[in-house]
Amino acid sequence: MRKGTKRKAKAEPKAKPEEDQKNEASQSPAEETNSEGPSRNAELDPSRGAAGKAGRKRAKVAKPETETEYFAEKRNLEDLWLQVFPVGTEWDQLDMVYEYKWNFTNLEEALEEGGELHDKKVYLFGCTEPQLVPFKDQSKVTMIPVVVAVVSPFPPSDKIGIKSVQRETEEIVPMKQMKMDWVPYIPLEKRESQVEKLKNSQIFILSCNQRRAGLRHLKIERVKKFEYCLPYFYDPLQEDELEQSTVVDLLFPIDPKPVFCEFDWELDELEEFTDNLIAEEELPADQKEPFKNYVKEKVREAKKANREAREARKKAREELSQETRKAYKDMKFYKFYPVPTPDTPDVSGVKAPFINRYYGKAHKVI
Structure with missing residues (x-):
């Protein structure tokens, strides 16, 4: 009899009485998750307790607690100065121009609502001015990027001047001969827009599609021509x-x-x-x-x-028509230098109104 009793005791967990099975089947989810909580249910049913613990561990792995990362929102015109080609800069010095993260928020603010150039058609071209400026207790020759804004209802010129002290003659050639042209600048918020929506663009930049990698296929004289280029302007008045x-x-x-x-x-x-x-x-x-x-x-x-x-x-x-005459009279030149920041040299001491031999002096230096 004792042996039978032992076998019966081992068999009981596997085959529950029919009445107990019916009671468990009729028990509602609300009753399972009673006020005593999941740990109490696990206590009553060891198999469910193990599964619950495993479930809780998986939940912690699936949803780890991480710190929220914040990224500075890009300004709408943040890359404008970078898109403007620095005309006349020697190819091997271009990297020096972008050595620092220059700040041209003064140009951005002038073009945005409330700015001096807002809602005006402007044509922008770049140039560089090598100057000895201080930075972090040292002074060294720095390639300072400059952006010139021309307020005009039409492109100020479709030509480029080629002149240097090394060249005997001066050439005035079409921009396209030097792979340059005025193209609309697309602000960041409109980068996904269709081309048709950009027909009313107010900002145009002088761009050059000559790739630096392709220079090795050009003759030296052709390469030097790019370095001697100056934006050309002629005012008949x-x-x-x-x-x-x-x-x-x-x-x-x-x-x-x-x-x-x-x-x-x-x-x-x-x-x-x-x-x-x-x-x-x-x-x-x-x-x-x-x-x-x-x-x-x-x-x-x-x-x-x-x-x-x-x-x-x-x-x-x-x-000249009266409209064109008025446009030339109202045309204005603005010269923008980088804004001082802790990470860039302060160029405020070397600002100058002179643009080049064709444009002369800017009406305003910013």
Whole structure:
């Protein structure tokens, strides 16, 4: 009998009485999760308690407690200055321009609601100014990025000037010849917009699609042309106020070396000028007359070019509409420098109104 009793005791957990099974089946979920809580239910049923513990452990792993990360919201025009091509900057110095995280919030604020340039059509081009400026108790030559804003109802020019002290002549060429053009700037909040929605853009930037990686396939002369570029501007209303040059560049081709010099037909007397070159052994004595004839021809060519340019400008002024005349009179140039920050050099001491030889001085420096 004792052996039977033992077998019966072991079998009881596996086969519960029919009445107990019915009672468990009829028990509601609300009764299972009574006021005593899950731990009490686990106590009553060891198998459910183990499952509950495992469930609680999984819940902790699935929903770990983490600190909320906050990212600074990007400003709508934050990358504007980066999109503007720094015209005339040497290719191997471009990395120096972006060495610091420059701040142009002054430009952004001027273009946003309440700003001086808000709701005006503006054309932006960039340039760089190497200056010796202090930063963290040191002074070094820094490539300072500058953005020029031209307020105008139409593009200020579709041409680029190519000129440097190393080049004898000056070229005025179409922008597209140097892979440059005015393109609409798309603010961050409109980057997902369709192109049709950008037709009324008010901000245009001078862009260049010449890739640095492709420079190795270009001739050195072509590469240097990019570095000598200057944004070109011509105001037909102010041309009368500008004096035309009376200087001609001379390159007299003789052996063993050519004669390089400048001749001003208003200030220099040809006979004396030539004798001085001979005395300085820059010109052989037997080349005196050929050289004088060469200078006279160059002066005639320069005077003719000045006369034709003057007549062309006069004709262009006469053909200007009243609307275009007003646009030129109202055109304004703004020059923006980076705002001082703890992470960038303070450039406030080197600000200057001069833009370039074509644009002259800015109406306002910011």
